[in-house]
Amino acid sequence: MNLLFKALADPTRRRILQLLRQGDLTAGEIADQFPISRPSISHHLNLLKHAGLVQDERRGQHIVYSLNTTVFQEVFTWVAGLMAMEEKMETNRKSLLQDWPVWILLALDLAASLYAYPHLHARAFFTFFVSLGVYLLLLVMPAIDPRRANYNRFSGTYRFMKLVIVLFLVALHWLTLAYALGWPVSIEQVIMTVVSGLLLILGNVMGRIKQSWVGFITPWTLADEGVWNRTHRLGGRVRVVAGLVGLVGAIMGGTGGKVLFLVAVIAAFAIPFVYSYFDFRRNSH
Numbered sequence: 001m002n003l004l005f006k007a008l009a010d011p012t013r014r015r016i017l018q019l020l021r022q023g024d025l026t027a028g029e030i031a032d033q034f035p036i037s038r039p040s041i042s043h044h045l046n047l048l049k050h051a052g053l054v055q056d057e058r059r060g061q062h063i064v065y066s067l068n069t070t071v072f073q074e075v076f077t078w079v080a081g082l083m084a085m086e087e088k089m090e091t092n093r094k095s096l097l098q099d100w101p102v103w104i105l106l107a108l109d110l111a112a113s114l115y116a117y118p119h120l121h122a123r124a125f126f127t128f129f130v131s132l133g134v135y136l137l138l139l140v141m142p143a144i145d146p147r148r149a150n151y152n153r154f155s156g157t158y159r160f161m162k163l164v165i166v167l168f169l170v171a172l173h174w175l176t177l178a179y180a181l182g183w184p185v186s187i188e189q190v191i192m193t194v195v196s197g198l199l200l201i202l203g204n205v206m207g208r209i210k211q212s213w214v215g216f217i218t219p220w221t222l223a224d225e226g227v228w229n230r231t232h233r234l235g236g237r238v239r240v241v242a243g244l245v246g247l248v249g250a251i252m253g254g255t256g257g258k259v260l261f262l263v264a265v266i267a268a269f270a271i272p273f274v275y276s277y278f279d280f281r282r283n284s285h
């Protein structure tokens with residue numbers, strides 16, 4: 001009994017049990033889900049095995065781990081699930097606290113909407129609710145993504161991306177409010193500048209994103225982690241270049257500047273998409 005409680009007392013071991021509830025895994029596949037060393041994972045697996053919660057079986061060159069699914073162990077796995085749920089709630093609370101710059105931006109955006117309301121009425125709030133909705137979607141995405149464990153591997157980058165995306169949406173909202181209120185705003189030039197800046201900033205962090213619903217999502221990047229990594233390294237560089245080219249287009253202005261900007265934006269999305277397809281085909285052969 002002491003071994004059982006000791007095995008369940010550690011959050012890493014409880015997370016391993018959660019993973020094994022979804023199916024049998026090798027030690028390497030389990031280790032890929034955690035930002036700790038493989039020897040540490042082996043230690044956790046040995047404790048779970050001694051406690052009778054997991055069992056191992058050699059299949060070819062690999063040792064595969066699975067749950068020891070007797071009724072007694074199922075009860076303890078259920079308890080571990082409740083404890084993991086409590087940890088997830090605590091993690092979400094910490095995420096909300098760490099996102100305080102985003103909440104400040106949204107509060108300022110709401111204040112701008114209230115300022116414009118006497119002139120624009122309900123239209124003043126539309127983009128604010130879009131920004132809030134996008135942030136809430138990004139907030140819950142790690143919980144609904146089948147590859148939710150990967151978010152722990154780029155949590156700092158993901159937090160930065162949430163801030164940048166909300167900042168982008170708030171900037172666009174303020175721009176449209178100023179334009180609608182009759183302020184002297186060159187809306188096309190400012191939009192090109194803001195979009196180019198977004199590409200430039202996000203391009204610098206694309207290579208840190210792990211397989212998830214964030215980034216260059218294609219059937220081929222989701223099917224192969226190697227294709228995902230190579231596509232994001234290339235795509236990050238492409239977006240940085242596209243951002244710089246877009247800024248040049250914004251400065252140029254006129255028809256030539258608009259064409260240059262549009263070509264840069266299209267290339268920022270099309271090149272990684274096409275590359276992921278050919279990279280997947282090359283590796284599958």
